[in-house]
Structure formats: structure tokens, C-alpha cells
Amino acid sequence: QERNPHEKEFQQAVKEVLVSLVPVLEKNPTYIKHAVLERMLEPDRLISFKVPWVDDNGNIKVNRGYRVQFNNAIGPYKGGLRFHSSVNASIIKFLGFEQIFKNALTGQPIGGGKGGSDFDPKGKSDLEIMRFCQSFMTELSKYIGPDIDVPAGDIGVGAREIGYMFGQFKRLKGSYEAGVLTGKGIGFGGSLGRKEATGYGLVYFVEEMLKSQELSFNDSTVVVSGSGNVSIYAMEKAMQLGAKVIACSDSSGYVYDPNGIDLDTVKQLKEVENKRIYEYVKKHPNAIYQEGYTGIWGIPCDIALPCATQNELNKEAAEKLISNGVRAVGEGANMPSTLEAVDTFIHQNVLFAPAKAANAGGVAVSALEMAQNSARVAWTHDEVDKKLLDIMKNIYSKSIQAAEDYATKGNLVAGANIAGFIKVADAMIEQGII
Numbered sequence: 449q450e451r452n453p454h455e456k457e458f459q460q461a462v463k464e465v466l467v468s469l470v471p472v473l474e475k476n477p478t479y480i481k482h483a484v485l486e487r488m489l490e491p492d493r494l495i496s497f498k499v500p501w502v503d504d505n506g507n508i509k510v511n512r513g514y515r516v517q518f519n520n521a522i523g524p525y526k527g528g529l530r531f532h533s534s535v536n537a538s539i540i541k542f543l544g545f546e547q548i549f550k551n552a553l554t555g556q557p558i559g560g561g562k563g564g565s566d567f568d569p570k571g572k573s574d575l576e577i578m579r580f581c582q583s584f585m586t587e588l589s590k591y592i593g594p595d596i597d598v599p600a601g602d603i604g605v606g607a608r609e610i611g612y613m614f615g616q617f618k619r620l621k622g623s624y625e626a627g628v629l630t631g632k633g634i635g636f637g638g639s640l641g642r643k644e645a646t647g648y649g650l651v652y653f654v655e656e657m658l659k660s661q662e663l664s665f666n667d668s669t670v671v672v673s674g675s676g677n678v679s680i681y682a683m684e685k686a687m688q689l690g691a692k693v694i695a696c697s698d699s700s701g702y703v704y705d706p707n708g709i710d711l712d713t714v715k716q717l718k719e720v721e722n723k724r725i726y727e728y729v730k731k732h733p734n735a736i737y738q739e740g741y742t743g744i745w746g747i748p749c750d751i752a753l754p755c756a757t758q759n760e761l762n763k764e765a766a767e768k769l770i771s772n773g774v775r776a777v778g779e780g781a782n783m784p785s786t787l788e789a790v791d792t793f794i795h796q797n798v799l800f801a802p803a804k805a806a807n808a809g810g811v812a813v814s815a816l817e818m819a820q821n822s823a824r825v826a827w828t829h830d831e832v833d834k835k836l837l838d839i840m841k842n843i844y845s846k847s848i849q850a851a852e853d854y855a856t857k858g859n860l861v862a863g864a865n866i867a868g869f870i871k872v873a874d875a876m877i878e879q880g881i882i
């Protein structure tokens with residue numbers, strides 16, 4: 449806290465991890481002797497840079513870009529880029545810090561990083577987006593590479609933005625390094641299944657967790673916040689497994705459709721037309737639209753999947769969900785539940801799947817994209833999906849095992865933190881004091 453006094457999101461993410469690690473440090477004093485935590489809490493570097501660009505009216509704009517390269521003990525830095533007006537150093541550091549553990553859990557050789565800009569893509573033309581991405585990459589290109597740091601998408605950064613950044617990187621370097629970015633278009637090195645990976649992976653993970661209590665998505669009612677990449681494909685997989693998804697949202701409000709959300713309409717609005725979620729009710733008059741995105745947690749459901757953004761689900765929302773009978777919560781977004789909300793779920797015996805483990809499917813398939821790029825091959829959708837399913841099952845069993853080893857049986861928050869930590873900590877010790 450003293451070193452990073454204004455970084456509240458970063459402090460929150462660190463606190464959650466440190467609390468879980470107490471029994472690990474007690475059992476293994478070697479981690480203390482090697483000052484592993486102190487070294488892990490300080491990023492290798494945080495780069496902040498100017499991003500000047502010109503809008504369609506000829507006005508010059510300036511945004512701030514970031515890349516945090518947190519830890520590369522087990523592989524090149526890897527993590528997404530977020531374009532959102534709320535982006536600052538604290539948000540990038542919390543995301544980068546979480547990424548270290550998440551990436552370790554995937555079993556793939558990738559370290560932790562994250563980046564982005566306070567640029568707000570809403571309402572920008574395609575050419576404005578392209579000019580911004582080109583300017584952003586002009587600076588970022590100095591710090592990344594297939595064996596150094598491999599960025600990907602996140603909020604506000606999808607295949608279009610990755611394409612523009614990849615084009616600019618190629619132009620600056622004069623060489624074709626497919627593995628420098630992931631989330632690329634399928635025609636130039638992208639992986640089939642990457643678009644669906646985080647949402648599908650979340651549902652695979654939650655299904656494993658439900659199985660432990662002889663529950664399942666089948667015949668359950670599900671509420672999913674957000675209506676972006678993670679949310680859409682979490683809804684799709686939940687529906688494929690027999691669930692009825694009754695609500696989703698965007699940052700303006702939420703829709704409740706008692707007949708079950710029509711996913712084709714959501715995809716058309718969000719992936720094709722770039723419209724707001726309230727337009728849904730024009731096509732489905734039985735559905736209800738409510739302003740404000742937090743009210744979605746007042747809808748009774750069996751399973752809640754927060755898939756929008758950090759701290760979207762607080763203690764009050766957690767209590768509301770519990771009083772309405774929620775059985776399981778799976779975090780698709782990064783740190784969507786406040787610390788108090790997480791405690792509430794755990795103490796009330798709600799099955800709880802933390803983001804680090806549950807949303808790791810996206811970065812896992814990004815690592816599969818890197819592997820395909822290196823080998824110059826392309827796997828089928830089914831091959832990638834099968835690997836994703838195996839990876840998510842494996843993350844679940846590793847997390848459950850780590851929780852059990854350290855006497856927090858069934859606590860996946862602790863288990864995911866511990867399993868991720870041990871892998872990275874051991875690699876750091878073996879590599880000396882760096």
C-alpha cells in the first residue's frame with residue numbers, strides 16, 4: 449500500500465492473493481527466504497507512452513498507452529490490451545498481476561503482462577480506430593515480440609483492432625512475425641476457437657464445479673452480465689448444455705427475457721450492428737429493459753456469470769443473489785466481484801469459480817495460437833475445443849488439489865492462487881535473484 453498508494457484495484461488484487469498464500473508461506477519458508485513475494489509484486493517494468501492521433505475532423509488527440517511486463521519466469525509476457533476510458537496504471541497492474549497466476553494455471557509456457565489505453569472506442573469511426581491502433585503500435589512495437597511479450601485483445605480490443613495493430617507491426621519491422629499478437633483473423637495466423645474460448649472455457653470450468661455437487665447447467669436458469677465477447681460465448685455454451693439464459697447487459701442497462709435470451713439477436717446487435725442492448729426489446733416485446741447494469745443481480749437464477757468488468761458485483765448484490773437461491777457463481781470478467789462479495793459467497797457455501805481459473809480459457813487458446821504460429825500449422829475448431837476442455841478440467845483439478853493440500857478444502861479462490869503461485873515461485877527460485 450505504501451509503494452502504490454493510489455492504486456486501489458492493484459491493492460485489491462494483491463490482497464486477495466496474499467490472504468490465500470499465508471498457509472503456503474508457513475509450510476514453505478524457502479519462499480520467504482528467497483523474497484519471492486516481494487519480487488513478484490513489483491513488475492519487471494511498466495511502460496507508459498503518448499499516443500497521438502488525428503480524428504476525422506482533423507483534430508489532434510492525445511491518449512495514454514500502457515504495457516506492464518509483470519513476470520516472465522515461465523514464458524514470454526502474455527496478456528491482453530484494453531481500450532476503455534477507465535484505463536489507468538492501477539487497472540493495468542491489477543490485470544497484469546492476475547495474469548501471472550492465470551497463465552501459470554493453463555499449463556502453457558506464458559508469463560504475465562497486460563496493457564491498453566484510456567482511449568474510448570465508443571462512437572469512433574473505423575478509420576479513427578485504425579489511426580489510433582497504428583499510433584499505439586508505433587510505440588508498443590519497441591517492447592514486444594514472439595519471444596518477448598505477446599499482447600492480445602480485452603475490453604474494446606477485438607479482431608479488428610488486433611488486425612490493424614498487426615498490420616502496423618509488420619510494416620514497422622519489415623518481417624512477418626505471426627506470433628507477436630494473438631486473436632488475429634483466421635486468414636493470417638489466428639486460431640479457430642479463440643473467439644469462443646473464454647466464454648466456453650468458463651462454462652466448462654463451472655460445469656466441472658457443478659458436477660462435484662451433482663448439479664449441472666442442464667435445466668438451470670442463468671444470468672450473464674455484459675454482452676461482449678466473453679458474455680456472448682458463455683451464453684452460447686450454457687445454452688448448448690441445456691441452460692435457460694434469462695438476462696444479459698451492457699454498461700447502460702440490462703434485459704430480462706423470461707422466454708430465454710435470443711442469442712442471435714444479441715450477436716446481431718453487438719457483433720454486427722454495434723448497438724446498445726436496449727434495442728433487444730424492440731425485437732422481443734416480452735422482454736424487459738432496465739437502466740443501470742447492477743440491477744441484473746436482483747433477478748432470481750441458479751447460476752450467475754459476471755462477464756462485464758471489475759467490481760460489478762458487490763456484497764449487496766451477492767446477498768441478493770443468495771436470498772434468491774443462487775447455487776453457483778462463475779467469474780468470466782476479471783475481478784468482477786468485490787472482496788466482500790467473494791467472502792459472502794464462500795461463507796454462504798455458494799459454489800464460486802474465481803476469474804483466474806475460470807476465465808483462463810481465452811489466454812490458454814491464445815497460447816495454442818502461438819504454438820500453431822511457431823509450427824506453421826492450423827488446427828481444426830474441434831481440435832482446439834477439445835484441448836480447451838482438457839485445459840479447463842485440468843485447471844479445476846489443480847485448483848481443487850492445491851486447496852486441499854493447504855487445508856482450504858473446496859475453496860477454489862485459494863486453490864487457484866496457490867497452484868499458480870507455486871509454479872511461478874519455483875521457477876523464480878531456480879532462475880536466481882533476478
Ligand code: NDP
Nearest residue numbers: 602603604646674675676677678698699756757781782810
Ligand atoms: P468486450 O469489450 O467484448 O465486452 C465487455 C462487456 O462488458 C460489454 O457488454 C460492456 O458494455 C460491458 N462493460 C464494460 N465496461 C463496463 C463497465 N464499466 N460497467 C458495466 N459494463 C461494462 O470485452 P470482453 O468480453 O472481452 O471482456 C469482458 C471481461 O472479461 C473483462 O473483464 C476482461 O478483462 C475479461 N476477460 C476477457 C477475455 C477475452 O478473451 N476477451 C479473457 C479473460 C478475461 P459496453 O459495450 O456498454 O461498454
